Amino acid sequence: MSGQMYNLIMASVPSLYSGDQGEFSIPKDRFLEYTEASIKGQFQSLDQDAINKLKNLPTMFAVEDEVADARIGKITDIKVNSNNLRIKYRFDKDYYPLTRGLLKEKQQKLDIDDFEFHRGHWAVKKCDISEFYGEYLKSLAGIAHKLKNTDKKVQLIYAFNGTGKTRLSRAFKELIAPKEDGLGDLDGAEQAPLSRHRILYYNAFTEDLFYWDNDLDADAEPKLKIQPNTFTDWILQEQGQDMNVISTFQRYANDKLTPRFNPQYTAKDKDGKDVTVKAFSEVTFSHQGGDDEPDRKIKISKGEESNFIWSIFYSLLEQVISILNVPEDAGRETDQFNQLQYVFIDDPVSSLDDNHLIELAVDLARLIKSSDFAISGLKFIITTHNPLFYNVLHNEFNRAPKFVLRKLDDGKHDLIEQENDSPFSYHLHLKNELMKAADSGDIHKYHFNFLRNVLEKTSTFLGYEEWGELLPGVKGNRATGQVNPYARVINLYNHAKHAGHEVAEVEEDHKRVFKFLVKEIDNIYKGMRTQQGTQA
Incomplete structure (x- = not known):
């Protein structure tokens, strides 16, 4: 000591x-x-x-x-x-x-x-x-204090999955609105009055408010249920924003996929007793058809569900900003947001293709820019693991402070401020992470996702049609019609359930493949630098 x-x-x-x-x-x-x-x-x-x-x-x-x-x-x-x-x-x-x-x-x-x-x-x-x-200061709580202790309207943070973005949002929420204060948030079923909220935030826990009714008979309709909470009640029932939620969802998902909120109705419980089902507590989804056949209700994908939940949050945020832009408290249609200080948004872009992702980023930036900081003092913190989403927002908020959140080897964290005069070179950042993993041997499944990402960006830069063309031996495999064995290994850890288990074990043979491919990528980058130097 x-x-x-x-x-x-x-x-x-x-x-x-x-x-x-x-x-x-x-x-x-x-x-x-x-x-x-x-x-x-x-x-x-x-x-x-x-x-x-x-x-x-x-x-x-x-x-x-x-x-x-x-x-x-x-x-x-x-x-x-x-x-x-x-x-x-x-x-x-x-x-x-x-x-x-x-x-x-x-x-x-x-x-x-x-x-x-x-x-x-x-x-x-x-x-x-x-x-x-x-x-x-290397803890998430300490970093939350650093984010709080700024007078900037917007702060943008990039972090790899598994770094601690969602835990940072929780630490920040606990700092602004401790549980002892009785303040509700978007991840609990029982919410405190909105007038007592100082922070509004969206993260992975927000989706816990929504769940599918899996206790269905064979011919029953799949329903996405909404746990009781003041946020959806206010935006859907009191403000009547259901049509805005629907149009926002269709813009980012599919304009033929239509959500419908339920009216109030009476149903039977498990004991056969009548129960009242509150309006706007259930959602069904169907594809709009061109005939007179009734729409068949479907269960949407996890990515579509995330987009739907984001659409509700986005509609709420639109209303909140509009209300808080009114200078005088007495002139606002509600006083429920007068104490709101922060909006914390963590990765709203799951399962979006690049076009819709860019559209969402531009829409979000436009909305935040419309918030009058001089009147409301409302501050925004946005975190993401998606490089494209980060770069679009980087360009939209060119003067906002921008950071990279890193998890250190000892479990602590570091928040590194980035230069504002150039976009985030995320492919080089990914490459450095790959080199570090290959050198240490601490290789996880998500590293193969990074590897594919770098291959995709590099192949585009070099003019290849597919990232697999960068892999050794691809020509011989293409001639024989065989799948490249290196591509097969990369895809194994990028598909289905494999990609989600970030800390699961990677087979030793696949670790050797990973190290070999990282070395090949490093050689490609060295060759690119040599070529650029010769041309210069």
Whole structure:
């Protein structure tokens, strides 16, 4: 453990946090509790020399049971009375608050005993606070604080699948609207009133609001059910935006595929009793035909379902921006969004082809640009794993800060800001990831997806019709009509269920194929650079 010392003050009440500075009392007999004997001797006299030493130490201020975030700062004055110590403090604004639960998680490193969390006291510990805080900034909670601590309207983040984008959105939501506040969101069945929301976000958990009715008779219609929540109730029932949702969905999916929301009706439950099914709680889908035959209800694909859910969110976002662009609160049609501060959007582009993906990106950028930041102060954070989606938004938001979220080898994370004057060279970023995986031998199924992506981009650049033409031995295989064995391996990990299991084991033979192909790609890139240098 580091020899650096710091103060740990565990207050008994959260009123300590009434501002960035203040004062409070602590019983004198609780001073230096849970402090090593060798340290006590330096401070227990509480003479002026000891007080000056205490004031010079970095101090962590916490509340019993971590019912509030901990803060880092300094003690500015200490008054010694017969029974208590009167302490003046100031929080350091250069340090973000430490998310509640973090001290418990890191208690061994911070030398905090279990019982200390439940007792107001003042201890002096051995730990390098600067080192500890630097590690915190590498956590998703620390990165969430960094994103929050900006005055920019839009922030754009690129990250590979499995890096932690969705967990980052959850950490950010917990920072803006902690569960203890009773604030609802888009991933729970029971929602709090919309007027209490400070963040609106879309991520993988949003889809949990929607589920298929699988308990069907042979001739029953498949239905996508919507769990009770204030968001869809407001946008569909109160605002009547169902037609807008339908048109948005058809624009990104298929203009012949038609969703229909249910009216209120009475049905029988499993016990044969009548139950009322609320309007706009179910959706059926059918292909529009050209004859008089009734539409046959179908179960849509997972990708189409994701597009449908995004269409509801997009329609909600359109309404929210329109409402918040009204300057005066009294002039708005509802006050339910007056406290909204952030919109966090994580990867709304699953299963879209390139044309629809570009269309969605442009539409989203147009909508965000229409939000009047001077009036609403509404901020947007967008994360994606899709390079094309990232690049379109990069060009649309040319002055917005842009980042790459990376997961480090030790499980921590890093948020790297990108240059704003040029698009993100994602193919080179992918190539670097491939080289790193090949060198370390830590190869997962998703790396084959990266490999195919790089081959596709490279083949397009070099003028080939298919990416497989870059693979060794392809001519001989084409002459004999055989499938190239290298292409077969790549496709194995890009199709069906294989691509989804990102951390599943890869066969040793396939790892050797991967390393060989990465080396071949590196040779192709070296050749391209040599050719460009010769031409220059």
